[in-house]
Amino acid sequence: MGTFFGSSIGRKFMMGASGLFLIIFLIVHLSINLCLLVPDGGETFNIAANFMALPLIKFGLQPVLALGFIVHIVYAAILTAQNNKARGNAKYSSGNNTKEVMWASKNMGILGIVVLAFLTVHVYDYFVPLQITGTAPEVHGTHMHDTYTLVKNNLQNPVKAILYIIGCLGLALHLTHGFWSAFQTVGLNNGIWRKRWTIIGTIFAWAVSLGFCVIVVAMLLS
């Protein structure tokens, strides 16, 4: 297996597999966030959010998640550097007029940076106060954070809300290519499934992204 990580397809596999893993994380994240829309003053959401702070998750799954992000980002950097080298120093003076190529597919790096920037803000906004600096006060009889209030306060700042919406849109575009591309890269694709993965991927990307956006807007207006 020594050369697996040294091979182009091996590296691409790490990229695709970590991407798919992060997609699963997104599904979990969105599911919990949708609790914000339950009109009970944040009770349901807080219970769900508190679940994420359980030691098993905090010390068991969070490092895995972090690793997923790191692998995805590190391999992206390695692949991009290699690809730039392979392209060579001479650029086409007449540019590239190939049509029918998805814009997102050619700009995954930029979109990735947008998502990464958003992620940094996001971690600073929630992860840090909730799981690092903050101590859990008592809410409704148990020791847990009032995450609901934290979210609400945060997103009622219109600048933040807009920032979050931009981040979500970047994520959507990243996923429109990333979703089917991951299946292609790990070899789970063919002529028929390609269309299916593209459609599923596009629906998924926008569903996830709009799901988050709806929450942002709901919080902004609440």
Place this chain on the structure above:
Amino acid sequence: MKLDSKIPEGPLAEKWSKYKANQKLVNPANKRKLDIIVVGTGLAGASAAASFGEMGFNVKNFTIQDSPRRAHSIAAQGGINAAKNYPNDGDSVHRLFYDTVKGGDYRAREANVHRLAEVSNDIIDQCVAQGVPFAREYGGLLDNRSFGGAQVSRTFYAKGQTGQQLLIGAYQALMRQVNAGTVNLYTRTEIVDIVMVDGKARGVIARDLVTGEFQRHFGHAVVLATGGYGNTFFLSTNAMGSNGSAAIKAYQKGALFANPCFAQIHPTCIPVHGEFQSKLTLMSESLRNDGRIWVPKKKEDVDAIRAGKLKPKDIKEEDRDYYLERRYPAFGNLVPRDVASRAAKERCDAGFGVGATGLAVYLDFKSAIERLGEDAIRARYGNLFQMYEKIVDDNPYETPMMIYPAIHYTMGGIWVDYELQTTIPGLFAAGEANFSDHGANRLGASALMQGLADGYFVLPYTIQNYLADDISTPRMTGEEKEFVEAEKTAKDKFAKLLAIKGNRSVDSIHKELGLVMWDFVGMARTKEGLETAIEKIAAIKKEFYSNVRIPGSSEGMNVELEKASRLADFIEIGDLMARDALNREESCGGHFREEFQTEEGEAKRQDDKFAYAACWQYQGEEKAPELIKEDLTFEVVKVAQRNYK
């Protein structure tokens, strides 16, 4: 000089087995000590080089292109023949042999053709094992289709890209040997001379087309698999780089050039449309399986079409002249190529040609589309139809294609004996470069068969018979005086071309030569015309050597210099073709002398006088070549007037 064709004794069907049983072999330890030079990487060259490598010889393989896969074999569309008889329609080795000799208008050597038919089945097996994706039936077995000049379906095909798939199969086998280190590949390298030591071919002088450097290469034997010389005509279906230079070098070193006038004119090419045109594109003969060829019956319809007032589909059925079906009811649209080409010319000469120039006939798929549906036609010929549409900007599903004959293949070539050895010991010729198997006309789907037969199944045997006596010949270093002198001569030739510094581009002179060839040495030849051609070619030669302009130098890549050196050789070939055509006072296959035709305008052979291969021996510059005859005897085939009616 007395020619010995070395045909083995015994009954025709046993000659090849007998030869193999009795020939000399080289043992594995000695094979490693022997070097073979193979020039060309088409079907014959690549298959020979790969096979030699597999056997353990050291091979040096040369190509002028950037990769072996570019050789023009790749452009063959229709298919490859074999006597498998999978469709159970009465085919056999004997029938394939017979059809080929008959198709060649009884001007080929029986023993060679029979061997070709014998090994044809092995070729298909070999190619399938290599992963050539031949067309298949739903049952998973191989599909066949019919081709001109045969009443059985014996043609194996891979869409309209059979040549490509076969060549890639051979190319892959070759690259496997390159990887194994048995074959050294020299790309973008052109052979500029053959080196002779003590009367034997012992190497080549090559020129690196990128750096312009000259190289000396030694080989215990040299195989020329450099294709045909159709580009003498400038416009042909050959690739731009296809040339006859290696053949001419061999000829000038003493190898005989046989039947140069036998050039095949392919009936289904896209017509010429302007003086800037660089090549003619062939539309596969397989199209004649479903396409029907016609011109209008009435002159007024012809005029209306040429004036653009009528479209071909406006012409009613009863006003169309399906002239091949009319003249040849038994074979109809599937008559051999020479017959179909001449019939098209006859109609156009009579004033019934269509298109802006009047030099075109229709190839119509209307009835096939009605019978089978557009989808079935698309599945069979989709890529060809697309290719036609890209070039002509017409949709052949809706309007008939326009086609006209063009120079396609040269049956003539370097004279070889049964072992594919030329008159120079140690110099072999394979594929289209030799003259051996197709007589005066080649049947469709037989070129691929011959190229691969020579490379996979003939040369690997016969070359051993030669090399077995050469095992104690040590490798030469290239410093021997013969090599040094040959390199100097070659360098001087290039310097001489560069020094002319005249006013005309190479192409302009080549086009002039091409026109003379087409007008006088083309589809219909006459004594007067050929004499005129010889004079005109001499004038072109003079013009070339006094007025060609080659910019740049001999260092680095110089495309004009490459073209000029090839044109110098095309001029020699053109002269040879005209002389041979003038000598052959009969009509046979691709060679049609207007003086010799039946009342119905069919080719009329003169078997009592011309049942021979005309072999030309070089006598030195500015001297006429000498004719040497190899008499053809037919023990099995009954020589008769070809009849496709």
Place this chain on the structure above:
Amino acid sequence: MENNINLTLKVWRQNGPKDKGRFETYKLEKVSTDSSFLEMMDILNEQLVNEGSEPVAFDHDCREGICGMCSLYINGRPHGPDDDVTTCQLHMRKFKDGETITIEPWRSAGFPVIKDLIVNRSAFDQIIAAGGYTSVSTGGVPDANAIPIPKDDADEAMDAASCIGCGACVATCKNGSAMLFVSAKVSHLALLPQGKVEAARRAKNMVAKMDELGFGNCTNTGACEVECPKSVSISNIARLNREFLKAKFQD
């Protein structure tokens, strides 16, 4: 219908691999729209030779779209502004009167320029030599019909095998990746029982060679498939990924 157009050509000229290279501009008048792009180049070269200057060097051979030799990057696209064609099949009717046409060589670290518009594509040969074949020698093979092959598999193999090795995929790829080329060969042979025998070995060796030669990594943009003159599908790339990963996981 035939028409004549006037053109301005911006052509890349480079004397050799080490030369820096530059664009030269040429005017060409009355080019028939029925002529092919390479015939237009012939006219340009005829003009240059008559002026006593060196003609533009460009690769070309069969001029019927099958040898894969022609390789020009025209107005931002390999093989120019038509779909499913090679440069030699591109016709001047695709251009407008007075248009400026920019003509460049394939650009990729894997394809260094030799002269003007000619690049070195021998990397493709090296990749094939690394494993793009079935390891059978001449003779001693079974009858061609001994193993039935489902028609669909044979047809799919044929589609993959129709690659002409021109390098347009690499030329257009923003990553300079040769995955379409490699995957077409791996697919062609993996789909057939004759090639399946050494499918794992082949995939590993060809990918290793491709990486060694400095081609980039595929990011599935699909540009290669759009520009492929033979419409080779990137489904082949998925198959290559599958074959390669399967081979590696089995190790």
